[in-house]
Amino acid sequence: MTDLLIKLIPVFPLLAVIANGLFGRYLWSHDWAHRLAWGSVGLSFLCTIGVVADVLRTGTAHEVIAYQWIFGGDLTINLAYLVDPLTCVWLLVVTGVGFLIHVYSVGYMHGEDGFTRFFTYMNLFMVSMLLLVMGNNYAVLFIGWEGVGLCSYLLIGYYYDKVSAAKAASKAFVVNRIGDAGFLLAIFLVFINFKTLDYTKVFAQVGQLSPDMATAIALCLLVGAVGKSAQLPLHTWLPDAMEGPTPVSALIHAATMVTAGVYMVVRNHAIFDLSPVAMETVAIVGGCTALFAATIGLVQTDIKRVLAYSTVSQLGYMFLGCGIGAYTAAVFHVMTHAFFKALLFLSAGSVIHALSGEQDIRKMGGLSKKIPWTYRLFLIGTVAIAGIPPLAGFWSKDEIMGHAFVHHHYVFYGLAALGAFLTSFYMFRLTYLTFYGPSRMDHHTEEHVHESPMVMVGPLMALGLLSLVGGFLGFPPEHGWLHQFLAPVAGVGGEHEVGTGLVLTLMMIATGIALLGWGLAHYLYSMNPAAPDRWAAKAQGIYNTLLNKYYVDELYDVLVVEPTKKLGLALDWFDRVVIDGIVRAVGTMAELGAAGSTWAEKHVIYGGLNIIGYGNHLLAKQWRQLQSGMVHHYAAIIIAGLFLLAVVIQLIVQR
Amino acid sequence: MTSYGADLLVILPELIVVGAACLLLVLEPLTPPSRKELLAWLSLGALALCIGLTGGQISVLNLRVSAFSDLVVVDGYARFWKLLLYGVTGLTILMSLPYLKAERLQLGEYYGFILLALSGMMVMVSGADLLTIYLGTELMSLSLYVMAGLKRSSPRSLEASAKYFVLGAFSSGLLLYGISLLYGVAGGTKLGAVAAAIGSRGFDDPLLLIATILLAAGFGFKLAVVPFHMWTPDVYQGAPTSVTAFMAVASKAASFAAFLRVFVEGLGGLKADWSNLFLLLCLVTLILGNLVAIVQTNIKRMLAYSSIAHAGYALIGLVAAGRGMGESGGASGLASVMLYLALYAFMTLGAFAVIGMFRKGGLEGEDIEDFAGLAKRQPLAAFLMLVFMVSLAGIPPTAGFIGKFYVFMAAVEAGLAWLAVVALIFAAISAYYYMRVVMVMYMREPDPSAGEVPQLVASPALTVVLACAVAGVILFGLFPNPLVSLALQSVLPLK
Numbered sequence A: 001m002t003d004l005l006i007k008l009i010p011v012f013p014l015l016a017v018i019a020n021g022l023f024g025r026y027l028w029s030h031d032w033a034h035r036l037a038w039g040s041v042g043l044s045f046l047c048t049i050g051v052v053a054d055v056l057r058t059g060t061a062h063e064v065i066a067y068q069w070i071f072g073g074d075l076t077i078n079l080a081y082l083v084d085p086l087t088c089v090w091l092l093v094v095t096g097v098g099f100l101i102h103v104y105s106v107g108y109m110h111g112e113d114g115f116t117r118f119f120t121y122m123n124l125f126m127v128s129m130l131l132l133v134m135g136n137n138y139a140v141l142f143i144g145w146e147g148v149g150l151c152s153y154l155l156i157g158y159y160y161d162k163v164s165a166a167k168a169a170s171k172a173f174v175v176n177r178i179g180d181a182g183f184l185l186a187i188f189l190v191f192i193n194f195k196t197l198d199y200t201k202v203f204a205q206v207g208q209l210s211p212d213m214a215t216a217i218a219l220c221l222l223v224g225a226v227g228k229s230a231q232l233p234l235h236t237w238l239p240d241a242m243e244g245p246t247p248v249s250a251l252i253h254a255a256t257m258v259t260a261g262v263y264m265v266v267r268n269h270a271i272f273d274l275s276p277v278a279m280e281t282v283a284i285v286g287g288c289t290a291l292f293a294a295t296i297g298l299v300q301t302d303i304k305r306v307l308a309y310s311t312v313s314q315l316g317y318m319f320l321g322c323g324i325g326a327y328t329a330a331v332f333h334v335m336t337h338a339f340f341k342a343l344l345f346l347s348a349g350s351v352i353h354a355l356s357g358e359q360d361i362r363k364m365g366g367l368s369k370k371i372p373w374t375y376r377l378f379l380i381g382t383v384a385i386a387g388i389p390p391l392a393g394f395w396s397k398d399e400i401m402g403h404a405f406v407h408h409h410y411v412f413y414g415l416a417a418l419g420a421f422l423t424s425f426y427m428f429r430l431t432y433l434t435f436y437g438p439s440r441m442d443h444h445t446e447e448h449v450h451e452s453p454m455v456m457v458g459p460l461m462a463l464g465l466l467s468l469v470g471g472f473l474g475f476p477p478e479h480g481w482l483h484q485f486l487a488p489v490a491g492v493g494g495e496h497e498v499g500t501g502l503v504l505t506l507m508m509i510a511t512g513i514a515l516l517g518w519g520l521a522h523y524l525y526s527m528n529p530a531a532p533d534r535w536a537a538k539a540q541g542i543y544n545t546l547l548n549k550y551y552v553d554e555l556y557d558v559l560v561v562e563p564t565k566k567l568g569l570a571l572d573w574f575d576r577v578v579i580d581g582i583v584r585a586v587g588t589m590a591e592l593g594a595a596g597s598t599w600a601e602k603h604v605i606y607g608g609l610n611i612i613g614y615g616n617h618l619l620a621k622q623w624r625q626l627q628s629g630m631v632h633h634y635a636a637i638i639i640a641g642l643f644l645l646a647v648v649i650q651l652i653v654q655r
Numbered sequence B: 001m002t003s004y005g006a007d008l009l010v011i012l013p014e015l016i017v018v019g020a021a022c023l024l025l026v027l028e029p030l031t032p033p034s035r036k037e038l039l040a041w042l043s044l045g046a047l048a049l050c051i052g053l054t055g056g057q058i059s060v061l062n063l064r065v066s067a068f069s070d071l072v073v074v075d076g077y078a079r080f081w082k083l084l085l086y087g088v089t090g091l092t093i094l095m096s097l098p099y100l101k102a103e104r105l106q107l108g109e110y111y112g113f114i115l116l117a118l119s120g121m122m123v124m125v126s127g128a129d130l131l132t133i134y135l136g137t138e139l140m141s142l143s144l145y146v147m148a149g150l151k152r153s154s155p156r157s158l159e160a161s162a163k164y165f166v167l168g169a170f171s172s173g174l175l176l177y178g179i180s181l182l183y184g185v186a187g188g189t190k191l192g193a194v195a196a197a198i199g200s201r202g203f204d205d206p207l208l209l210i211a212t213i214l215l216a217a218g219f220g221f222k223l224a225v226v227p228f229h230m231w232t233p234d235v236y237q238g239a240p241t242s243v244t245a246f247m248a249v250a251s252k253a254a255s256f257a258a259f260l261r262v263f264v265e266g267l268g269g270l271k272a273d274w275s276n277l278f279l280l281l282c283l284v285t286l287i288l289g290n291l292v293a294i295v296q297t298n299i300k301r302m303l304a305y306s307s308i309a310h311a312g313y314a315l316i317g318l319v320a321a322g323r324g325m326g327e328s329g330g331a332s333g334l335a336s337v338m339l340y341l342a343l344y345a346f347m348t349l350g351a352f353a354v355i356g357m358f359r360k361g362g363l364e365g366e367d368i369e370d371f372a373g374l375a376k377r378q379p380l381a382a383f384l385m386l387v388f389m390v391s392l393a394g395i396p397p398t399a400g401f402i403g404k405f406y407v408f409m410a411a412v413e414a415g416l417a418w419l420a421v422v423a424l425i426f427a428a429i430s431a432y433y434y435m436r437v438v439m440v441m442y443m444r445e446p447d448p449s450a451g452e453v454p455q456l457v458a459s460p461a462l463t464v465v466l467a468c469a470v471a472g473v474i475l476f477g478l479f480p481n482p483l484v485s486l487a488l489q490s491v492l493p494l495k
Helices: A002-022 A030-058 A083-107 A115-134 A138-156 A163-194 A200-202 A213-230 A237-243 A246-255 A257-269 A271-273 A276-297 A303-323 A327-354 A372-388 A391-405 A411-436 A443-448 A454-474 A481-486 A500-527 A532-539 A540-547 A550-575 A580-596 A596-619 A619-629 A630-654 B001-008 B013-030 B038-061 B076-102 B108-126 B128-148 B157-185 B191-198 B206-223 B231-238 B239-268 B268-294 B299-323 B325-357 B378-390 B399-413 B415-441 B460-478 B481-491
Strands: A063-074 A076-084 B065-066 B072-074 B358-360
Touching: A002 A030, A002 A063, A002 A076, A002 A115, A002 B191, A030 A115, A030 B128, A076 A083, A076 A115, A076 A163, A083 A115, A083 A327, A083 A454, A083 A481, A083 B231, A115 A138, A115 A200, A115 A246, A115 A257, A115 B191, A138 A163, A138 A213, A138 A237, A138 A246, A163 A213, A163 A237, A163 B399, A163 B415, A200 A454, A200 A580, A200 B460, A213 A246, A213 A257, A213 A276, A213 B299, A237 A246, A237 A303, A237 A481, A237 A532, A246 A257, A246 A303, A257 A271, A257 A303, A257 A327, A257 A619, A271 A276, A271 B399, A276 A303, A276 A550, A276 B415, A303 A391, A303 A411, A327 A391, A327 A454, A327 A481, A327 B325, A372 A391, A372 A411, A372 B206, A372 B325, A391 A411, A391 A454, A391 A500, A391 B399, A411 A500, A454 A481, A454 B415, A481 B108, A481 B268, A500 A630, A540 A550, A550 B268, A550 B325, A580 A596, A630 B206, A630 B268, B001 B065, B001 B072, B013 B038, B013 B108, B013 B299, B013 B481, B038 B108, B072 B076, B072 B157, B076 B108, B076 B206, B076 B460, B076 B481, B108 B239, B108 B268, B128 B157, B128 B239, B157 B206, B157 B231, B191 B239, B206 B239, B231 B299, B239 B268, B239 B299, B239 B325, B268 B415, B299 B325, B299 B399, B299 B415, B325 B358, B325 B378, B325 B399, B325 B460, B325 B481, B378 B399, B378 B415
Parallel strands: none
Antiparallel strands: A063 A076, B065 B072
């Protein structure tokens, strides 16, 4: 029974994709398209609940083979699912939050062009994401991994008449492919070492891995995770990805897809545990990203971009948690983050919806009276992410920070604490600028401000409730329900009892930090509205650096993008218009080589030239009109290549 | 006499194809211009017969039969390639039906040339003697030279044909020189004799070095491997699209088949040496093919560079085979090349089929920009193109991923993990130019000032081709096992 339910989970959205994708445009109206879309995800959610209940009851993981995918030689790969507690958490988040976002989208996307297309892509994303978290081996994980990347690409570029959207989509895709290359290499290494790709078999014999090989595999995996989860230095695509519709930002670029990197690291913690170097790297990447992205978030003026940098920063916390061995805390943070970040994005979407598409917070203000429900829910999200108890974000973030402190990672604790202060500050800044103070909207927009329909506010309320109480799944800290549930899979590394006093002290410090950030935001954006500009003017250099995101995009353009394009153009030009100089040099080389062996000169060069001459003669007329002499160049290249090869191979042989 | 009859029986498929080609050329003047499709159906009939003959032997796949005192051999390896070539040729003919009509190239001899080229390819994959292989290569190439120039009203097509002919003749010369040098070494041109004569000699023997490099250049030209690739973009762009598809898929596959056989069966003793040589060629091919493809604006030119790059990926398998430790290492490398080309056939044919039928005011729409907004006007066609591009970029669960997976896996197994990394990086780069086509189709509106909006002209034959191609791309992506085990079973033994 449970096996059947497991198999059904990804099937419902897949059916919806097929139905909507093939016939949605012709056979039924938008109403049926969206009913199919959210209905299928809802069914998946119900199946998930059934499966999770069974895992809870029996306490065992389920492994189900759907069908055999590749086998040949010593390679066997199945499309098979592994549902253990780790997968359960992700399944609940993906289908649960996914369902709410689908429902919300019905209102948000109402009247948009390509309504059916939107839901087709969203469901396709759900299928890929479910494969990603349910697969029992690396190959299925990789398929899901690529699938979510493709859907993310399609959905970022959803408003394809916007040039920026199309560019952002390409950027996301290509940057992710860099990560994928690392991931694929890791898969090859795993196969070479274990002759299988199944998690259970790999982790059962993980002990025989040499430390160097473990480091290599772990670092390759990390490259993949860094790409997908937008960590330094591959973070640049995520803020640009905000060009997509807001539900997409909430579902893909906040709650689910970007946490796939964390899932991968936790899933492979057995390999990471073997390599202190890799663990250290994960922690450094996470810690630095958490702080780095938070600083950029301080000055952004686009409501969704602030949230995007906040996502990058929060993902940094999760990586930091993984890096210091606090896997359960990392997973816990993934879960709470999915609640409050989806809430924040969707409320932001509600704001944008109310303001007819305006995203610049400098043109908002004073909205708390006009859209009260959105305001209240956004505030819940803000308090939750800022880390103020007893809301969800406090418990998970505090656990990561506490773990860092208790296990003597004081530098990471410092990074995280500073990041937490900044997080609280920029989130309250966002709230103040959006909902308080005088209205800075233009008259026309202001007239049309309206609260969103129930189909949008309803999901917001559900997410708001989860953000309020979701943290208690991990209460009391380190011994909560979630911790016991995850204990079999997320290896409780180096647990030692900590005095209640210390725990309470750390909690108080964390709360203090969060309140401090709030206080500063309150001072700057509520009590003393002229101050921010003064401060910005004083620290012009820093302000501009932050505003321009540390110029990382520009740096990549100069270092990577432009040179690659130029090299391509240069090679193209070389291919098409081989200049005389090169040909002459080539000719000289050819002659030099030919002199070495007379037969070559006699036969190859003259023979070649004769053929060329003959050919030219034959078609001289059409020929000259087009590109006279080009064939000479091509032939010269062939000869030059030949001799170069001979020389190089000769050198290799002699060595 | 009886043994002669038995020999003829071995090459029966070749005889059928040549016979059908001759028959077509005779029937061509007798067929009224409006009924030229009949000739196409006739050639398809001949192909069906061949598929039956070769496919019937699938149960005795590895039965090795040789004929004409070992000039020709039919083994599992030859059968694998022949089946692939029949399929590709059949799809090309189907694709040509509507294409030739739209281009007003109602030439019956076109189908004759396709069959002649096919017979040349069949000789190539079955040749067990350097000269037999050479003859096959020439038969294939001569037919292709003519086919490239069939669009007589287009200067580009004529240019392509002439260029291809001149450079092709040139490269054939190189191939022949290589063969003659090997004859000097071995005193014979049979692959077995060459292998015996080489024994344990290596590249320190200059004669062998030069002969190997000349052979590599000769075959490298047909495979479009850098630096012997210069003709590819010009010819692919200029030739009629159905011919381009045929060249990009069938000619490449047959050349790879002959190339692998020569280097494995004949020069297997030099594998440590030639794997270095091909490593070098493979690297420059990957770099140049992928980087230059980025800046192309004409889709046929872009696919030409993409085809160069794909030759580079396939070469990885050969390099791995040369380096392969033990028996399985070499075999998995070679099988990965076979698999790669078979899977590559589907996606490339599909992409060219879409391009060929893409009409802009009666002319072909060849610029990538012409695809703007296709997703809105013809969602199904755009989706098919998306599938082909995704597969060419090597993204699961499409066939392209399976092909790359096995090739890279072979490289890692042979201890060439760094090569796999380089190739993976270039595969990542390649996503950029393939996805650009997708982006243009899905995310851009056509320029309103550009005049007539290009449309994809559908027809029943084209539908069959596209259905086969997309089925191949998706089914072999999801169920690659039959093809993988076929490739593994029919792989050449590498000593």
